[in-house]
Amino acid sequence: MSEYKETVPIDEERIWKTIEAGRRARASQVLEVLDKARSLKGLEAEEVAQLMDVSDPELLSGLFATARQIKEDIYGKRLVLFAPLYISNMCGNECSYCAFRARNTSVKRRALSQDEIARETRILIDQGHKRILLVAGEAYPREGFDYILKAIDTVYATRHERGEIRRLNVNLAPLKVEEFQALRDRKIGTYQIFQETYHRETYAKVHLAGKKTDFNWRITAIDRAMQGNIDDVGIGVLFGLFDWRFEILAMMQHIRHLEQKFGVGPHTISVPRLEPAVGSDLASHPPRPVTDLEFRKIIAILRMAVPYTGIIMSTRETADIRRETFALGVSQISAGSRTNPGGYSTDDQEDMSSQFSLGDHRPLDEVIRDVSFLGYIPSFCTGCYRLGRTGKDFMDLAKPGEIKLHCSPNAYSTFLEYLIDYASDETRTVGEAAIARSLDELDDVSRQRSQNLMAKVRQGKRDVFC
Numbered sequence: 001m002s003e004y005k006e007t008v009p010i011d012e013e014r015i016w017k018t019i020e021a022g023r024r025a026r027a028s029q030v031l032e033v034l035d036k037a038r039s040l041k042g043l044e045a046e047e048v049a050q051l052m053d054v055s056d057p058e059l060l061s062g063l064f065a066t067a068r069q070i071k072e073d074i075y076g077k078r079l080v081l082f083a084p085l086y087i088s089n090m091c092g093n094e095c096s097y098c099a100f101r102a103r104n105t106s107v108k109r110r111a112l113s114q115d116e117i118a119r120e121t122r123i124l125i126d127q128g129h130k131r132i133l134l135v136a137g138e139a140y141p142r143e144g145f146d147y148i149l150k151a152i153d154t155v156y157a158t159r160h161e162r163g164e165i166r167r168l169n170v171n172l173a174p175l176k177v178e179e180f181q182a183l184r185d186r187k188i189g190t191y192q193i194f195q196e197t198y199h200r201e202t203y204a205k206v207h208l209a210g211k212k213t214d215f216n217w218r219i220t221a222i223d224r225a226m227q228g229n230i231d232d233v234g235i236g237v238l239f240g241l242f243d244w245r246f247e248i249l250a251m252m253q254h255i256r257h258l259e260q261k262f263g264v265g266p267h268t269i270s271v272p273r274l275e276p277a278v279g280s281d282l283a284s285h286p287p288r289p290v291t292d293l294e295f296r297k298i299i300a301i302l303r304m305a306v307p308y309t310g311i312i313m314s315t316r317e318t319a320d321i322r323r324e325t326f327a328l329g330v331s332q333i334s335a336g337s338r339t340n341p342g343g344y345s346t347d348d349q350e351d352m353s354s355q356f357s358l359g360d361h362r363p364l365d366e367v368i369r370d371v372s373f374l375g376y377i378p379s380f381c382t383g384c385y386r387l388g389r390t391g392k393d394f395m396d397l398a399k400p401g402e403i404k405l406h407c408s409p410n411a412y413s414t415f416l417e418y419l420i421d422y423a424s425d426e427t428r429t430v431g432e433a434a435i436a437r438s439l440d441e442l443d444d445v446s447r448q449r450s451q452n453l454m455a456k457v458r459q460g461k462r463d464v465f466c
């Protein structure tokens with residue numbers, strides 16, 4: 001198959017040189033980089049490289065402390081929650097790490113009907129979710145891409161008791177510009193796609209058949225999304241396939257490319273690590289495993305390098321790792337996830353149609369109780385996207401710190417909605433205490449707005465935001 005002619009230039013030679021130079025960084029240089037990071041202006045590739053091999057315990061704790069401070073300064077106590085909705089595990093690609101790969105006969109194939117999609121959506125609504133990430137393999141049933149469009153309509157049209165899904169993000173294979181336009185017309189939130197690895201040689205080794213073998217078609221997907229007027233995009237790397245240092249610097253080149261070409265970078269970065277998957281040896285034996293310490297470093301370094309870009313942590317990771325990384329920079333988490341189509345409608349946590357094994361199996365209510373106990377304010381906010389504060393508009397508000405004046409109040413109002421409408425008694429008690437404790441830490445404007453919105457929620461109003 002011939003390759004798509006356009007690409008996003010990734011300068012591999014420069015990346016290796018930068019990594020090498022970074023390894024020689026002295027302690028004083030590392031401290032200078034941490035100082036710069038605290039100014040919330042982001043870091044250059046050379047500076048990022050100087051942090052990657054820090055191993056001295058004191059410098060390392062300085063690195064983590066800096067990431068914690070940045071997280072706190074920009075995101076406060078908020079942690080946005082969502083659930084993935086897998087609608088189909090049919091796939092024409094042969095990604096050697098994924099259970100959905102075409103030749104894997106151990107997996108039961110299933111594409112949910114629109115009724116089944118509505119049923120899964122109702123279950124997520126009844127759990128209290130407001131934000132969904134729609135996920136599918138790359139082989140749509142008979143209707144082709146229309147299947148996805150209908151699924152989006154189905155999710156948005158589903159209402160149950162007091163709830164509805166207010167924001168639907170998607171994680172889908174690369175699309176054509178006109179398909180992106182159709183997604184945009186359906187009012188998706190974020191279009192998310194992971195390059196998996198930015199290292200061409202490794203990419204070729206792990207993607208053995210199907211459209212996904214075309215590195216260029218995949219790496220240019222975000223460009224086409226932007227051309228299709230989707231300015232809210234998410235990128236990511238599948239950690240464990242190749243050297244994480246290379247991946248971080250390559251991802252930074254991708255981000256700079258987007259900033260230069262479209263004036264705005266990604267809204268989110270996802271950090272999946274390879275997890276075991278049925279029918280995949282590679283998934284159980286990652287070629288370049290990332291240790292827990294390195295993983296924490298990755299989150300902390302990204303938090304410093306691109307402070308205003310959200311970092312998403314999925315339930316691939318265990319509850320313990322998730323807890324540690326919230327403080328270091330994670331701003332969005334999934335909870336109560338299933339990665340098999342129809343998974344929310346069965347009791348079987350991981351049947352033979354799941355994409356990979358999960359590290360965190362806890363239901364949403366338990367995750368909410370845990371994170372509020374740790375002092376976070378779980379947020380189901382969908383305000384920015386519904387008020388058109390996306391892409392460059394979002395960043396223009398985020399960088400001077402003004403976005404907080406919206407995010408905090410909206411986090412409180414949506415968290416309170418959850419506590420009143422869906423939480424168990426125990427979670428409600430822990431959650432109300434977290435609200436009371438954390439309000440004092442807000443600036444006056446955010447506190448006042450939060451209290452106003454929460455008063456409306458207590459009076460019975462829903463979906464109030466600013």
Ligand code: SAM
Pocket residue numbers: 097098099135136137138171172173174193194196237238272273274275276277283316355356
């Ligand atoms: N099929 C589309 C694609 O590949 O772009 C979209 C969804 S795919 C189901 C979502 C992501 O799951 C992939 O981009 C990949 O990073 C991740 N994934 C696949 N196998 C995995 C594994 N064994 N462990 C962790 N993540 C995995």
Ligand code: SF4
Pocket residue numbers: 091092093094095098099100101102136137138173212
């Ligand atoms: Fe298919 Fe995506 Fe899995 Fe690859 S990662 S096999 S494209 S579902």
